[in-house]
Amino acid sequence: MVALPGSVETEVMPKANARRWTSSDEAKGLALISPTLLYALALLFLPVLIVIAYSFWSQDYLTIDRSFTLENYRIALTEPIYRDLLWRSLTISLVVSIITVTFSYPVAWFISFHGGVHKNLWLFLITVPCWTSYLLRVMSWKVILGYQGVLNTGLMSTGLIDKPVTTLLYNSNAVVITLVHSWAAFAILPIYVSLEKIDRSLIEAAHDLGDNKVWSFLRVTLPLSLPGVISAFLIVMIPTVGDYVTPKLVGGKDGVMIATAIQAQFGKGANWPLGAALSVTTMVIVSLMAGCAVLALKFFVRRIR
């Protein structure tokens, strides 16, 4: 708001102010951020543009044919193997994000409302496991859930079961458990931040006006923390759809996800345009799904209010 008069001025009289502009806050800010921005443009934005371009090209052995085609998208969307993988990936990422957000919310709530002077310590404790190697954590889940794994042999030695349970590892449940574990902190942090911003007197007011605990939560706390819930949803749902390590290590045959198919196009399969089209399709569909989830959430919260 404060910067508004300045920016209007530069637009009205660009030439006269060209000199003043170079020493303005705006010019200094842009100059300072430009190395970082150029780096990200060159190694993030440009590569994504190239992926999009490739998805409309085709490949004949080793030569790339740069005439426009939608053939890759036709394959990505109609070929049963890719369609099934895509469908499974979307289902898993939706389930994982719902479970993660639901189970993380009370934890964020606890830290924000009852963390006391140790809030930072709590947050630190929550984030540490998520900063340690992702690959090692997935490996650890494989060790826990395996046929001769920790859970089975542990339960057997306590006498609770007498035969190993075979349904723990190498299916989509194992993938879901592992992913929920991996993304916990990413869900807790945004929810915590939005809970911290809530004016506590509003909740007090709800109580004074006769709302019980549940209603004051549903009508005051939950709607006000919605921005945090939404970012938690997005930050979990979108990256999980393309997860590669978890399905590979604990997914088995029934837990394969789209990333494996994408990777194959850049490895042995070597069909870059198809790999690019699979990547773009996954991104577009998961973004649409995330958008729908956000709308549904907003609608739901407005209804109970």
Added chain:
Amino acid sequence: MSGRHGIQKSRWLPAYVTVYLAFLYLPILLLPIFSFNNAASTTFPLAGFTTKWYASLWGNSAMLDAARNSLIVGVTVSILSTGLAICAARAITRYRFRGQQAATGLLMAPLFLPEIIVAVSLLMIVLQIGIELSLATVILGQTVFCLPYALSVLISGFEGFDRSLEEASLDLGETAFGTFRRVTLPVVAPAIISSLLVSFTISLDEFILAFFLSGTEPTLPVYIWGQLRFAAKLPSVLALGSLMIALSVILLTTAEILRRRAERRMQAQGAVHG
């Protein structure tokens, strides 16, 4: 407890949080436990204490090479990403300019993208230009990936910085560079070190980008990935994994202590100025 806010502490909530924390820490604590277990398989009951899996790492030259690669990549990535993030964080907290939100959005984008897509797109551009895959390509990729984390650490470190200190220094005849070195830097140094440590940890643990971009020189996670195919190698992988987790925890704790010190310093500075 905090009844004056009308928010009562329920009994089940602390219990729930404890279970949740146990769930978070279970996989991380299991690796060290089994790395000292005197058996090649990961089964209960435990088979006795041994340090032989750790000893076996010593003579393993492939592992030591991978560790050296990880160290080179980690140090370079943390310096590069922190350097780039310092510019961006300073620009974002100190100035207002058009396109600021779009720029921040772009820098934060790796957080919201499936990593495989970042990896695949980088692989395509690198091979397209004709660069050989090497540790250098891993460094380029991981730097982009670390930027959002470095940036959030630094933005929160720079945010409370009192501009009047710098203005005073400039008024008293110090040059812009001198002001940065003698006024700004001491205040923001803990945030910078914290960002270096966090970036190093992420780089050390990062797998997907390294897997796609490393060519013939594996980093530690890529080396571990290769070993996972052999069941007999599992115990030594567990030992290596435990060491990596211990290192990560030490680095992160240091980063956290520094971050808090920076926060306190900022508050103290605010108190002096009223």
